[in-house]
Amino acid sequence: MEGLLTAETLYLALGMLACGAVAGVLAGLLGVGGGIVIVPVLYTTLGFLNIDPDIQMHIAVGTSLATIIPTSISSSRAHHKRGAVDFSLIKIWAISIVIGAIIGIAVAGQVKSPTLTAVFAVIALIVALNMLTNPNGKAIWQSLPDKLVAQPIAAAVGGFSVLMGIGGGTLSVPILTLFNFPIHRAVGTAALFGLLISLPGTIGFIYNGWGHPSLPAASLGYVNLIGLALISPVTMLFAPLGAKIAHSISKKALRIAFGIFLLLTSIRMFSGKLF
Template sequence: MADLLVLLPLSILGLIGGFLAGLLGIGGGMVLVPFITYILGTQGVAPELAIKMAIATSMATIVFTSLSSVRAHHQHGAVRWDLVKRLAPGIVLGGLLASLGIFALLKGSYLGLFFGLFIGYSALRMFRKPNGKAMRQMPGTAGLVAAGGVIGCLSGLVGAGGAFISVPFMTWCSVPMHNAVATSSALGFPIAVTNVIGFMVAGLHLQGLPPHSLGYIWLPGLAAIATCSVLTAPLGARAAHRLPVAQLKKIFGAILLCLAVYMLYKSLAALSG
C-alpha cells in the first residue's frame, strides 16, 4: 500500500511534467524537483541527499520527455537541427562539468537555494512581455560552444532541460519563438543524457541512498514519472501550436513562485539545522 501511495503522486507528476515539457519546452524539471524532494523526505532520505536525488531524477526523466515532445515538434517542421548540432558539443562539456564536478562538491542545501532562486527568476520572466526585437544573429562556432557549455552546466545544477536559458538566447539571436521552443526540446536530450551519466557515476558509492537507486538517480521515481510523461508530452507540443501560451505562462509563473518559496524555505531550514 505504501508503494502505491508513493507511485500515485509520482505518476500524476509525470502527466503534468510531460505536458508542460511539450507546451513550454521546459522539460518539467521546474515542477518535478520540489515534489520529488518532498516525496523522498517522506521515505526517510536525508534533506541534503533528497535535494540532490530530486534534481538528478528530474534530469533523468527529460531523456524520455525530450524524445517524445521533439517528435511532435519535428512533425511541425519547427526544430532547428542545425542549431542542435552546433550547440551539442558545448552542452556535453558543460553537463559533465556540472554532474561530475560542481554537483558532487556542493552541499544539497546550497543546490536547493540555487534552484529556488533560479525558478523564482524564471517565474518572474514569465510575467514579462517579449519585446519582439531580435538583438543579433547567431555567433560563430566558438560562441555556440560557449553558449552550449553554459546551458548544459546550469541545466545540470537545477535538473531542468535548459529552455529558460536556450529559448531566450535563441530568440535574442533572431530565432522565432516557436522554433526556439521546439529546438529547446531537442536540446533537452543531450543535456539529459550527459548529466544523467555524470549523476550515476558521481553517486555510485554514496551512503544512505534509498532502495533501487543508481547513483543519485531514484529508479522508482524515474520509472513512474517517465512512463506517464511520454504520454502527455506530445499533447503539450501539439497544444503549443493552438493555445494562448502567453497567458498560460503567467499562470505557470505563479505556480513556480510558490515552488521557489518552498525550496528556499527547505534549503534555509537545512542550513540552519
C-alpha cells in the same frame, strides 16, 4: 502496519503518476523536459520519507535527469513533426551544451543538497521575472550570436541545467527569444537540447552517488529507479499533448504561463514549503 505501508506506497505511486502527467504536458508545452516539476516534487517526497537531507536534492536531480531522456525524445519528435526543431542551431550548440553538462556533473559531485536547492531556486526566479516582465518576448538583439559567442552561452545552459535537473528549455527558451528567435521554434529545439543534457547528466549522477550509504531502496547512484519507472512512461504519454497545446496558443500566453509556474516554484523552494 502492513496496511499503512501499502496505503503510503499507493499514495506515493499516485503522486508520482500525477507528477509524470503534469511534467509530460509541460515538457511538450514549454520544452522544459519536465524537470522543473519533477525536481521539487521528488525533493518534497524524499523529505517525507526521511531520506538523508544531504542527498535529497541530489536524488531528485539525478532521477529527474533520467526521466528527461525519454521525455525529450517524445517531445522533440512531436515538435519535429510540426517543423519546430532547428537542427542548424543544434549543430552549433550541441558540443558546448554537452561540455557544460559535464562541468555541471563535476560541480554537483562536490556540493551539498542545500547548494543545489539554492541554484534551482535562484535561476528559476531569474527566468520567471524575465518571462513576466517581458510577456511579449521583446528581443534585445535581432539575431542569434555568432558561433564563437554562442559557445559559452550553450555551455552555461548545459551546466546549470544539470545542476537543476532540468532539460535545458527553462534556460534556452528565454535566452533564444532574447535573440529574436521564434518562441515555438525555441521550445521545439529546446526539447532536443534536453536529450543532450540528460544523457550525460544521468550517467554522472549515477557515478557520483554510487555506493553512498544513505541511498533509498532501488537506487542506482543518485537515480531512484522507482521514481524513474513510475514517472517516465507517463511523461512520454503526455508530452505530445503539451506540444499540441503549445502550437494552439499565443506567444504571450505561453510566456506568462511559463513565468507564473517558475515564480511559484522558486518561492516554494526558497520557503522550504514545497507543495
